[in-house]
Amino acid sequence: MRAIIRVxxxxxxxxxxxxxxxxxGMLVFVSIQVVARYILREPPTWTEExxxxxxxxxxxxxxxxxxxxxxxxxxxxxxxxxSAFLRWAMRLIRLAAPPIFLGPxxxxxxxxxxxxxxRGFLGRSALRTADTLxxxxxxxxxxxxxxxxxxxxxxxxxFGEEATGDDPSIx
Amino acid sequence: EVKIAHDSPADPEGxxxxxxxxxxxxxxxxxxMDAKEYExxxxxxxxxxxDQVSQGLxxxxxxxxxxxxxxxxxxxxxxxxxxxxxxxxLDRAMNDAGLMAEINKRVKxxxxxxxxxxxxxxxxxxxxxxxxxxxxxxxxxxxxxxLDESQIALFKTWGTTGTIVSWAEVPNALQTGVADGYINPVxxxxxxxxxxxxxxxxxxxxxxAVRLAIASSDWYDGLSxxxxxxxxxxxxxxTKANREWLAARESKMIEEVKAAGVAVTYLTxxxxxxxxxxxxxxxSDGVLSPEDAKLWIDASASTx
Amino acid sequence: xxxxxxxxMVIFLVSGTAIAYVAGASTVLAxxxxxxxxxxxxxxxxxxxxLDVFALMAMPLFILTGEIMxxxxxxxxxxxxxxxxVGRLKGGLGHVNIxxxxxxxxxxxxxxxxxxxLSNTLVPAMEEQGYKRIYAAAVTAASxxxxxxxxxxxxxxxxxxxxxxxxxxxxxxxxxxxxxxAFVLFAVNAFYAYRxxxxxxxxxxxxxxxxxxxxAAPALALPIIIxxxxxxxxxxxxxxxTLSVVTATLVGMLYGGIDRSVIWEALTRTAILSGAIxxxxxxxxxxxxxxxxxxxxxxxxxxxxAGGFSGLEYLLVMNLIFLIAGMIMDVPxxxxxxxxxxxxxxxxxxxxxxxxGIVLCFNLCIGLITPPLGGCLIVTSTVAxxxxxxxxxxxxxFALAELVVLGCLVLIPELSLFLPRLAGFxxx
Ligand code: NA
Ligand code: NA
Numbered sequence: 001m002r003a004i005i006r007v008x009x010x011x012x013x014x015x016x017x018x019x020x021x022x023x024x025g026m027l028v029f030v031s032i033q034v035v036a037r038y039i040l041r042e043p044p045t046w047t048e049e050x051x052x053x054x055x056x057x058x059x060x061x062x063x064x065x066x067x068x069x070x071x072x073x074x075x076x077x078x079x080x081x082x083s084a085f086l087r088w089a090m091r092l093i094r095l096a097a098p099p100i101f102l103g104p105x106x107x108x109x110x111x112x113x114x115x116x117x118x119r120g121f122l123g124r125s126a127l128r129t130a131d132t133l134x135x136x137x138x139x140x141x142x143x144x145x146x147x148x149x150x151x152x153x154x155x156x157x158x159f160g161e162e163a164t165g166d167d168p169s170i171x
Numbered sequence: 172e173v174k175i176a177h178d179s180p181a182d183p184e185g186x187x188x189x190x191x192x193x194x195x196x197x198x199x200x201x202x203x204m205d206a207k208e209y210e211x212x213x214x215x216x217x218x219x220x221x222d223q224v225s226q227g228l229x230x231x232x233x234x235x236x237x238x239x240x241x242x243x244x245x246x247x248x249x250x251x252x253x254x255x256x257x258x259x260x261l262d263r264a265m266n267d268a269g270l271m272a273e274i275n276k277r278v279k280x281x282x283x284x285x286x287x288x289x290x291x292x293x294x295x296x297x298x299x300x301x302x303x304x305x306x307x308x309x310x311x312x313x314x315x316x317x318l319d320e321s322q323i324a325l326f327k328t329w330g331t332t333g334t335i336v337s338w339a340e341v342p343n344a345l346q347t348g349v350a351d352g353y354i355n356p357v358x359x360x361x362x363x364x365x366x367x368x369x370x371x372x373x374x375x376x377x378x379x380a381v382r383l384a385i386a387s388s389d390w391y392d393g394l395s396x397x398x399x400x401x402x403x404x405x406x407x408x409x410t411k412a413n414r415e416w417l418a419a420r421e422s423k424m425i426e427e428v429k430a431a432g433v434a435v436t437y438l439t440x441x442x443x444x445x446x447x448x449x450x451x452x453x454x455s456d457g458v459l460s461p462e463d464a465k466l467w468i469d470a471s472a473s474t475x
Numbered sequence: 476x477x478x479x480x481x482x483x484m485v486i487f488l489v490s491g492t493a494i495a496y497v498a499g500a501s502t503v504l505a506x507x508x509x510x511x512x513x514x515x516x517x518x519x520x521x522x523x524x525x526l527d528v529f530a531l532m533a534m535p536l537f538i539l540t541g542e543i544m545x546x547x548x549x550x551x552x553x554x555x556x557x558x559x560x561v562g563r564l565k566g567g568l569g570h571v572n573i574x575x576x577x578x579x580x581x582x583x584x585x586x587x588x589x590x591x592x593l594s595n596t597l598v599p600a601m602e603e604q605g606y607k608r609i610y611a612a613a614v615t616a617a618s619x620x621x622x623x624x625x626x627x628x629x630x631x632x633x634x635x636x637x638x639x640x641x642x643x644x645x646x647x648x649x650x651x652x653x654x655x656x657a658f659v660l661f662a663v664n665a666f667y668a669y670r671x672x673x674x675x676x677x678x679x680x681x682x683x684x685x686x687x688x689x690x691a692a693p694a695l696a697l698p699i700i701i702x703x704x705x706x707x708x709x710x711x712x713x714x715x716x717t718l719s720v721v722t723a724t725l726v727g728m729l730y731g732g733i734d735r736s737v738i739w740e741a742l743t744r745t746a747i748l749s750g751a752i753x754x755x756x757x758x759x760x761x762x763x764x765x766x767x768x769x770x771x772x773x774x775x776x777x778x779x780x781a782g783g784f785s786g787l788e789y790l791l792v793m794n795l796i797f798l799i800a801g802m803i804m805d806v807p808x809x810x811x812x813x814x815x816x817x818x819x820x821x822x823x824x825x826x827x828x829x830x831x832g833i834v835l836c837f838n839l840c841i842g843l844i845t846p847p848l849g850g851c852l853i854v855t856s857t858v859a860x861x862x863x864x865x866x867x868x869x870x871x872x873f874a875l876a877e878l879v880v881l882g883c884l885v886l887i888p889e890l891s892l893f894l895p896r897l898a899g900f901x902x903x
Pocket of ligand 1: 577621622623624625626628
């Protein structure tokens with residue numbers, strides 16, 4: 001369990017920096033687009049697409065950081081006055097949600113029909129070319145399974161903490 | 172059940188691709204196959220529909236040319252400026268000169284099959300917010316919204332510049348002057364509500380205005396011989412309905428854009444010749460490889 | 476089948492699951508329950524397509540602008556200056572908040588993105604001046620509705636395109652309803668200012684005008700550059716968001732408030748806030764696909780058609796549907812799916828398309844700030860770090876006032892049609 005928690009912490013350290021970097025990239029690409037419009041006779045065509053891709057990566061990596069720092073908004077918070085059994089049941093339900101959502105996302109990113117990897121989301125995007133950049137879409141599409149995978153690793157670590165800790169915080 | 176995803180409102184008067192999809196569905200139903208039409212947007216935008224088709228989750232989608240172009244660029248040749256006299260010429264090149272077969276051979280790896288080109292309206296021309304464009308020289312001080320590299324290259328040979336603006340921001344860009352115009356089929360400003368700021372149209376007849384009907388190759392290949400016969404016949408019937416719609420609508424579309432307050436300019440033969448000549452310089456430096464461009468040029472020549 | 480979604484949603488919600496995972500997990504269960512599990516294969520592409528949108532960029536960029544402004548002392552300079560101007564009014568900063576929405580919001584096309592941007596600047600500033608955080612968040616969420624009504628408005632452009640209605644006419648038509656809405660919000664804010672003794676008023680300790688003006692001058696350049704950049708056609712609205720980050724950083728340097736740790740904190744907080752919102756958008760998009768596959772909007776349309784409503788009745792039923800749609804979908808999506816189904820009948824019954832457009836857009840936007848589920852409420856509570864239900868309760872008086880305005884707009888078409896008629900856009 002300790003190992004998972006360490007992996008999760010290290011991963012978060014890395015992804016935080018990558019996410020911040022993506023947003024800087026997005027800023028730079030849009031700036032190039034604006035500047036190029038007024039000074040270049042042949043403005044680069046890839047600025048819009050690259051900026052969008054930086055946002056997709058940044059936003060999805062940001063989602064992993066949000067999960068790790070428990071920043072995802074919650075509509076209903078339980079009071080501590082509930083019975084121990086109720087709190088235990090609620091904790092289980094809460095822990096069930098992320099894998100139910102992200103499990104299929106991860107699975108179908110990798111596998112297509114008949115568990116054929118070439119026809120999964122990643123396999124399909126490897127065959128498609130980005131509109132202006134000319135490289136395969138898989139470099140961008142990877143953001144989806146990587147974010148899902150990272151959140152599931154953080155989830156395992158939280159599962160470990162909540163299972164071993166005696167009174168987990170509700171947040 | 173055959174799901175058919177539309178890309179335009181259910182308007183048999185105004186939308187040629189709706190006519191195609193609807194006629195296709197009706198033909199399948201009349202011959203005992205189960206078909207269901209889905210409204211625009213209900214199964215997602217272009218990239219998503221392409222993805223569903225390639226997985227066999229969606230059987231038929233009315234899609235943009237880029238959908239097939241993302242798997243293989245050959246299809247983009249349909250947009251080479253001034254390569255085809257009219258849509259019949261393009262149809263002959265696709266079907267008689269074997270381009271359709273070659274395209275389908277190449278896009279099969281992406282799980283899709285191009286059923287047909289669907290006509291949208293008269294050939295595309297030049298729209299702008301500033302002034303009537305009568306000659307290539309008039310383009311010089313217009314900053315044009317460009318879709319891709321080939322349009323940037325085209326604007327360069329016309330002696331003007333392009334700028335990249337995402338389609339969602341085009342209305343704003345045209346209103347404020349970030350961009351002064353764009354290339355599009357005649358009906359686009361009316362359909363997208365741009366006629367409040369687009370004031371001039373030049374009927375430059377650059378390229379045929381077409382989109383695609385694509386099908387899942389899994390689904391198509393998995394059909395029984397009888398079913399495939401019905402689907403092929405439905406394709407023929409739908410394409411016929413679409414071309415008849417075009418013949419009936421073509422002239423009216425220019426009238427509609429006039430009625431919306433857009434001044435229409437027609438090119439003199441000399442002015443047109445200059446557009447043609449300059450545009451042809453882009454055949455080799457657009458999105459197509461020189462070999463692929465040659466396939467199209469040859470096909471055009473052999474079916475003139 | 477619909478019940479399976481609702482029940483699992485309620486169970487997940489009550490257990491304290493985060494909204495994104497409530498929506499995501501319930502959606503997956505709904506695919507299973509409706510025997511559409513084969514279509515779960517679309518999830519990764521659906522998420523990708525939902526996020527791969529140029530205009531969405533305005534959200535992280537304006538959040539980043541807010542982060543930099545707050546940390547570099549720009550917000551404080553702007554607020555001091557505003558207080559020196561409007562501080563004589565009780566609740567002055569609340570009025571400033573509403574005014575800002577009139578000028579600024581609605582440019583990104585997503586009321587949710589605008590709410591995120593404004594929450595991040597105005598809420599901390601109001602709190603610093605002595606407002607309760609929850610009240611500041613409520614004013615921000617409530618006034619984020621004005622933006623898309625007053626031009627420029629991407630939402631009205633989408634409606635115009637769908638209904639082949641003049642966008643210029645819609646823009647002109649939005650002016651009176653938008654201003655009316657602003658005045659009603661001013662009134663609600665003034666009421667609370669007196670009842671709860673908000674800062675400002677005759678005896679308040681106001682910052683002197685000239686010194687605060689001089690201090691704020693560089694910061695005042697910021698909105699001028701952004702708005703000017705859009706109006707004079709230098710940048711598109713989304714690009715303006717980039718311009719705002721760059722300008723805020725430069726102005727911050729002038730104030731000496733920018734160093735490496737400020738930039739790092741601003742960037743990571745932007746990543747977290749955007750990420751938290753992106754994952755919600757993703758989960759909701761997955762549910763939206765199922766709705767499309769099962770043809771829910773069409774079934775709704777048939778249901779309404781079967782009801783045989785006419786005239787005003789039909790308009791009221793439509794309002795109800797759009798109000799609910801605004802709760803669960805982003806405005807452009809709701810418009811694209813529902814307008815083609817519902818609007819033609821309304822037009823047959825003699826309702827003017829311009830009037831209808833204003834009413835529907837207004838309506839969808841109110842849906843964003845009404846419980847149980849409102850996009851702007853979720854975003855504002857996330858960014859401002861306040862409890863969702865407390866915020867929903869604090870917004871309620873504003874939302875009720877907005878419903879009254881909506882009622883007026885429905886019953887008095889002239890409110891929407893007077894100006895367009897004056898400008899010659901509407902003949903009847
Ligand atoms: Na606005
Ligand atoms: Na709501």
